[in-house]
Amino acid sequence: MPKLAKELSALQVKRLARPGMHAVGxxxxxxxxxKESGARSWSLRVVAGGRRREIGLGGYPTVTLEQARTRARTAREQIRQGIDPIEAKQAASDALRAADAKRLTFRQAVTAFLRTKxxxxxxxxxxxxxxxxLETYAIPRIGSxxxxxxxxxxxxxxxxxxxxAKTETASRLRGRIEAVLSWxxxxxxRSGENPARWKGNLEHVLPKPSKIQKVRHYPALPWQELAAFMTELRKRSGTAARALEFAILTAARSGEVRLATWDEFSFDEKVWEIPGERMKSxxxxxxxxxxxxxxxxxxxPRFEGSNYVFAAARGGPMSDMSLSAVTRRMKVDAVPHxxxxxxxxxxxSATNFADEVSELALAHVSTDATRAAYARDELMPKRKKLMQEWADFCGSLVTEPSLLRIRGVE
Known part of the structure; x- marks a missing residue:
């Protein structure tokens, strides 16, 4: 049995200055x-798994004699249980690094999510x-x-x-936080339930958006007054006036019209095909x-060097306020949308067309399976008839123009 070293006191350990390994008992x-430099540290020499091992226990005097003995006893108990202290320490260190690599802040998650999506x-x-x-409302509070x-x-x-105060914005923000956390x-x-989900979660602690915010309806002209409006609109010159007229004839959104390009139109088939990236759906x-x-x-007229149908003065697309400016100048209580x-x-009110036909004309996405199946051919024959009747109505003879709600127009 190896000879046990004499148990040194804390004062005796403090006086050890000769370079080398000193058993402290x-x-x-x-x-x-x-060390030759005077640096001192604790070391435990053991046999683990049939191999000689030297385990560092920390520097002296940061780790005191008492702490070094406690750490040494713990290491020897691990060996007695069949655990290699060096390998156990390395595994713990690897696990910590893996956990740190895995841990993302919300700010980092937003960046990664947006890059992916x-x-x-x-x-x-x-x-x-x-x-x-997300940067305005969420990251300042939970970004870190x-x-x-x-x-x-x-x-x-x-x-x-x-x-x-900002119900619509807050509702969208909630959905975006939910999407980031789902990602x-x-x-x-992360694991577990998504704390930003609405159903069965936030709906119990926040009032429903529909209860605190009135639905915003865009100002619209009564259909009975449209023919009179179109009569006045056609008297106005300018690309914006023609774009608004075309938007009304096609029941399209202003953005779809403003960004329309000539290659989207087939004059032979009499069809305008709007690409998906410009559609709300x-x-x-x-x-x-x-x-x-x-x-x-x-x-x-075609703008040389530009493919836009309703090109602005320099050939680019018109601004999103161009069509609205027309209705404002006409002093009508309506907006393009x-x-x-x-x-x-x-x-x-004035036709016998099925609701599905007008819904498809407006590019509203149907969630009803029966309607979806019925509309596989996009009901194009019926929609052609509908849009022609609508155009005929828009250009119908106005016998009572005074019905039009345009201030200053008699």
């Missing part, structure tokens, strides 16, 4: 290593809106938090300050063109 194999957004503006909303630590209280702290869960950066939409719509397009409501009201 108290625990078999415990040494104080003194950017291709799915309909346009760069949509991606920017996501980023801006690891995503695996974000809980219901954190999400509420983000949403509650704007939930009633983090799938990417193994994200799907390609075909618009049957009535005779007045076709005549309007054919009469338009409101004419889609006018179209829908006319379809319901």
């Amino acid at each position: 108290g625990v078999s194999g415990l040494y104080l290593s003194v 950017t291709q799915e957004f309909r346009n760069p503006k949509h991606a920017k809106q996501w980023k801006t909303t 938090l690891p995503v695996d630590q974000i809980d219901l209280a954190h999400v509420i702290s983000v949403l509650e300050p704007i939930w009633e 983090a869960t799938v990417s193994k950066h 994200g799907k390609t939409h075909k618009v049957p063109l009535s005779r007045p719509a076709l005549n309007l397009l054919k009469a338009l 409101g004419f889609r409501s006018t179209f829908k009201d006319w379809c319901r």
